[in-house]
Amino acid sequence: MKKILSLICLLMGATTLFAQQLPDVSVENLDGKIVSLRSLVNGKPMIISYWSIACKPCIQELNAINDALEDWRKEADFTVVAVSTDDARLKAAAKNMATSRGWEFTCLFDDKQTLRRAMNVTQTPQAFVVDAEGNIVYSHTGYSPGSEEELFDKILELKKKK
Amino acid sequence: MRFLATILLALVAITPAVAQKKVGNGQVSGSFESTSIGYVNDKRLDAAPEDHFGSNNYMKVDYNNGRFSAGIQANAFLPVLQGYEDLADGYKFYLASKYIQWRDKNYEILVGDIFDQYGNGLIYRSFEDRQLGFNNSIEGVRAGYNFGRYVSLKGMYGRPRLYTEYASSWVRGADLVVSLADICGIQDKATLSLEGSYVNRFQKLTLGDDRDKMIFEAAGLDNPNLNMYSGRLNFGIGGFYLHGEYVHKSKDLNLDAVDGMATNGSAIFGEAGYSHGGFSIVATYRQLKNMATRASLYDDGTGNAINYLPALTRQYTYMLANLNPYQVYALGEMGGQVDVCYSLRSKENRYRYWNFHANFSTFYNTFSKRAMWRDINFDVERQWSKKLKTIFLFSRQEWSKSLGYQGLYASNIFVGDVTYKFDRKKSLRVEVQYLYADRHDGAYDYEGDWVAGLVEFSLAPRWSFFVQDMYNIDETKTNYYSGGFSYTYNRTRVQLSYGRNRAGYICSGGVCRYSPAYTGVNLVLTSSF
Numbered sequence: 001m002k003k004i005l006s007l008i009c010l011l012m013g014a015t016t017l018f019a020q021q022l023p024d025v026s027v028e029n030l031d032g033k034i035v036s037l038r039s040l041v042n043g044k045p046m047i048i049s050y051w052s053i054a055c056k057p058c059i060q061e062l063n064a065i066n067d068a069l070e071d072w073r074k075e076a077d078f079t080v081v082a083v084s085t086d087d088a089r090l091k092a093a094a095k096n097m098a099t100s101r102g103w104e105f106t107c108l109f110d111d112k113q114t115l116r117r118a119m120n121v122t123q124t125p126q127a128f129v130v131d132a133e134g135n136i137v138y139s140h141t142g143y144s145p146g147s148e149e150e151l152f153d154k155i156l157e158l159k160k161k162k
Numbered sequence: 163m164r165f166l167a168t169i170l171l172a173l174v175a176i177t178p179a180v181a182q183k184k185v186g187n188g189q190v191s192g193s194f195e196s197t198s199i200g201y202v203n204d205k206r207l208d209a210a211p212e213d214h215f216g217s218n219n220y221m222k223v224d225y226n227n228g229r230f231s232a233g234i235q236a237n238a239f240l241p242v243l244q245g246y247e248d249l250a251d252g253y254k255f256y257l258a259s260k261y262i263q264w265r266d267k268n269y270e271i272l273v274g275d276i277f278d279q280y281g282n283g284l285i286y287r288s289f290e291d292r293q294l295g296f297n298n299s300i301e302g303v304r305a306g307y308n309f310g311r312y313v314s315l316k317g318m319y320g321r322p323r324l325y326t327e328y329a330s331s332w333v334r335g336a337d338l339v340v341s342l343a344d345i346c347g348i349q350d351k352a353t354l355s356l357e358g359s360y361v362n363r364f365q366k367l368t369l370g371d372d373r374d375k376m377i378f379e380a381a382g383l384d385n386p387n388l389n390m391y392s393g394r395l396n397f398g399i400g401g402f403y404l405h406g407e408y409v410h411k412s413k414d415l416n417l418d419a420v421d422g423m424a425t426n427g428s429a430i431f432g433e434a435g436y437s438h439g440g441f442s443i444v445a446t447y448r449q450l451k452n453m454a455t456r457a458s459l460y461d462d463g464t465g466n467a468i469n470y471l472p473a474l475t476r477q478y479t480y481m482l483a484n485l486n487p488y489q490v491y492a493l494g495e496m497g498g499q500v501d502v503c504y505s506l507r508s509k510e511n512r513y514r515y516w517n518f519h520a521n522f523s524t525f526y527n528t529f530s531k532r533a534m535w536r537d538i539n540f541d542v543e544r545q546w547s548k549k550l551k552t553i554f555l556f557s558r559q560e561w562s563k564s565l566g567y568q569g570l571y572a573s574n575i576f577v578g579d580v581t582y583k584f585d586r587k588k589s590l591r592v593e594v595q596y597l598y599a600d601r602h603d604g605a606y607d608y609e610g611d612w613v614a615g616l617v618e619f620s621l622a623p624r625w626s627f628f629v630q631d632m633y634n635i636d637e638t639k640t641n642y643y644s645g646g647f648s649y650t651y652n653r654t655r656v657q658l659s660y661g662r663n664r665a666g667y668i669c670s671g672g673v674c675r676y677s678p679a680y681t682g683v684n685l686v687l688t689s690s691f
Contacts, residue, residue: 020191023226024265032353032398056479060581067512067545087289088282089472092433092444093501093521099401099437100503101517112279113289120193120222120690122292123655141688142650145581145589146622 020136023118027083028109030098037081037115040106041134045078045158047151048128050121053090053097057143058125064148066103072152076159080105085124087111129154132162188227193690195220195292199243204662204681206640214682216243220258220292229266235259237326244680246295254326259290259299269307275299276318280337280359283470284409284429284453285390288322296465298457299323300333311349314339322457325465329458331365333468353403357394362387363455363468370460378459381415383424388414390427390455390469401438407431415459416452418493427452440505446474447498451528454492474499475523475537478557480577481614481632482597485664486561488525488535495534497525517543532566535559541577553579563608571608572600591618599636610636624650632664646684654689 026036040046047065051058062082069080082105084094091111098107110116119128129138129151138154140147198217217240224233234257241252261274277299279287290297302320309315317336322329336359343354367378367386378384394407411427419425428451435444455469473488476499500522507515520540527534539557546552555577560570576596583589595614616630629645644661662681 020189021226023231024229032396032403033349054477054479063545067548070512087472088279088287088470089474090477092435092446093476096435096437096442096444096501096503097519100440100442100505102440102505102507113277117277118224120191120224122193122195122220122688122690126653126690139653139690140623140650141653141655141690142626142648144620144622144626145583145591146587146620149586150623 022130022134022136023115025115025118027115028111030095030107030109035108037108038134040079040081041130041132042079043132045076045132045155046081046130047078047155048081048083048130050083050085050116050119050124050126052085052124053093054086055124059097060145061125061127061143061148062103062105063101064145065151066101066105068148068152069104072155076152076155078155081108082106083108083110083115085110085113085116085121087113127151129158131158188225188230190223190225191691192221192223194222194688196685196687197243198685199680200683201244201680202682207662207679207681211244213241216241216252218243218246218292222259230262230264232262233260242295256326258297258323258326268309270305270316272304273302275301275323276304276320278304278316278318279470280335280361281357281392281394281407282405282431283472284407284431285359285392285411285455285469286333286335286361287470288468289470294464295325297323297325298465298467301328302333311344312341314341322468324457324461325463329365329466330369330460331363331458333361333363333457335359335361352399353396354398355394355396357392357396359390359392359394361390361468363457364388365459367459374460377417377422378415381422381424383413383415385413388412388455401442402436403434405431405433409453411453411455414452414455416454416493418454419452425452427455429453440507441503443500443502445498445500448474449496449528450490450492451494452492475525475535476501476521476539476557480555480575480579480593480595481616481630481664482573482595482612483539483555483557483559483575483577485597485612486559486571486573486608488523488537488561491525491527491534491565494528495525496528497523497535499523513545513548515545519543527566530566532562533560533570534562534566536561536570549583551581553577555579574598574600587622589620589622591620592616593630595632609634609638626650628659630661653691655687657684657686659684 022037024036024038026034029035049062051062065080082103086094088111091109123141125143126141128136131137140150196219201211201214219238222235224231237256237258239254259275261272263272277288288299300318300320300322302318304318306316315338319334322331322333339355339357341355343349343352364387389412392407392409397404409429413424413426415424430449432447450471453471456466457468458466471490471492473490475488478484502520504518505515522538524533525535537557537559541553541555543553557575560572562570578594581589581591593616597612599608599610612632612634614632618626618628620626627647632642634640642662642664644659644663646657646659648655648657660683664679
């Protein structure tokens with residue numbers, strides 16, 4: 001127990017406040033092409049949402065974002081990236097769902113979970129808000145109906161700061 | 163006392179989670195996950211562990227500075243939760259992974275523990291699954307080079323992790339991807355690639371005792387090298403795509419074989435999909451012959467594997483639909499699935515739509531030619547308005563506990579799921595489920611019928627409360643009840659619940675977890691920074 005506490009205290013002491021940057025990791029898109037997450041930074045804020053087929057609240061969150069997207073975009077210009085963490089078992093079903101649902105997102109498929117590990121996503125759903133320069137400015141885990149509004153509030157805050 | 167100590171540890175650990183960190187020109191990020199259970203005795207279940215407590219804790223920290231990155235993960239089992247394999251004394255604190263990596267424009271090199279996959283994972287996949295206590299990362303070196311967009315080549319060499327230790331084997335492999343679409347200049351219209359992989363496992367056959375030597379001799383295994391080859395084709399144009407993979411495996415030990423003889427293995431994988439507008443369909447076929455590949459010939463357990471052979475069936479999120487999932491028969495199975503989705507959205511109102519989904523999967527034992535699994539299912543999701551959503555699901559699952567030799571049991575599962583949003587923050591979700599088991603000659607199939615229900619009230623984005631129950635109304639008359647709440651603050655989430663849990667997925671407050679059977683108090687804490 002002492003060892004663990006010492007390790008954690010050491011980690012805490014060694015750090016200071018900073019905005020985390022997106023990792024430079026490449027994954028597959030809906031067309032089967034390999035794209036870098038950083039290449040999606042295009043001068044607009046971004047919502048990145050991690051999901052999987054077996055995670056019902058993740059799909060609820062993506063549906064809720066997609067439903068509200070038209071209204072939200074009247075107030076702010078931003079993009080949405082949905083990252084599926086489904087492995088070889090469910091990757092095809094995830095692609096199937098992503099194409100049929102008409103999600104107006106950039107869909108990425110992290111079947112090797114390289115991006116998930118790089119962004120330290122332990123549980124899904126987890127959503128990030130990224131500023132126009134690619135810095136992570138907010139993140140939340142879990143989803144309850146209405147949580148998506150918090151993401152949009154952060155996007156509006158970024159717009160005000162501009 | 164230990165329960166309190168764990169809570170204290172968790173609280174200390176989440177303190178840095180409210181901020182991201184900078185060290186020098188780089189940055190530190192990480193995550194913490196803790197699951198602690200206080201077990202209570204329950205006459206309906208197996209006896210609780212002697213010390214009535216288990217706690218699995220994971221701390222991962224990464225440092226990134228430009229193209230350089232490094233990281234460690236420490237695991238602490240205090241002691242390990244019930245159901246985790248290969249921890250005889252239960253207590254363990256160890257370094258579960260570490261790495262140093264340089265990632266340049268066209269090349270990459272990593273020294274440390276490797277998590278990777280070749281193709282569909284049929285010959286190699288190293289990954290971590292904390293709920294299952296699975297980590298088969300390779301401790302060694304990986305290097306990769308990209309020749310523009312045309313050719314990608316990578317290779318690795320190292321020893322596989324076997325639970326908290328390492329196997330006495332060595333694994334090496336290489337993976338090649340040639341993008342013909344880029345070479346031919348048609349990459350904007352289509353994807354076309356030819357791919358190939360090679361994996362070798364080397365393990366001396368003289369490391370064990372006399373019994374091991376006898377097993378190897380009786381099986382006819384005399385070569386310490388196991389070789390696996392994979393060839394793949396990927397093609398996509400417009401809304402259509404096709405993936406194919408063929409695998410050959412040299413002679414490998416398989417103690418599940420009836421005669422115990424070591425034999426060659428093979429696998430065929432094919433997948434074709436098409437999508438247009440709101441419609442999409444994908445069909446998958448897979449055939450396996452002696453494909454279970456251990457990291458070590460001298461050990462057992464689900465964590466003792468270097469490849470990945472998942473069940474290609476629908477993954478459910480409802481309790482009763484997950485009671486009897488299909489288990490892959492790697493010695494000889496053949497089958498596949500078809501998955502169809504269709505969505506219809508109102509042009510006038512984005513908050514009104516239908517989502518239809520149907521799936522069929524079936525798998526056969528290639529020795530007996532008998533069916534081991536069949537599942538035909540569909541679900542209809544209707545978003546009526548901004549406030550109301552309903553889901554109806556039906557699934558008929560035919561499954562076997564005897565690899566198909568003694569026929570199939572059949573379960574018919576009905577689920578109704580209603581979500582009502584009172585306002586911007588408050589919502590209520592109710593699930594009602596019923597499982598009707600087929601009868602033969604008036605007798606119940608397996609355990610007979612089940613009912614289940616869940617009520618979940620959420621106060622977004624922080625609080626969620628739930629109660630649920632699953633009850634066998636025929637054979638065992640056992641209640642699997644639970645109730646609890648979760649609190650979320652940004653990237654930190656705490657869930658406290660109490661109940662009797664059957665093995666399966668538990669979903670509440672936005673997160674799904676796999677849990678073995680137990681009765682007790684469950685505290686889950688996750689955070690990242």
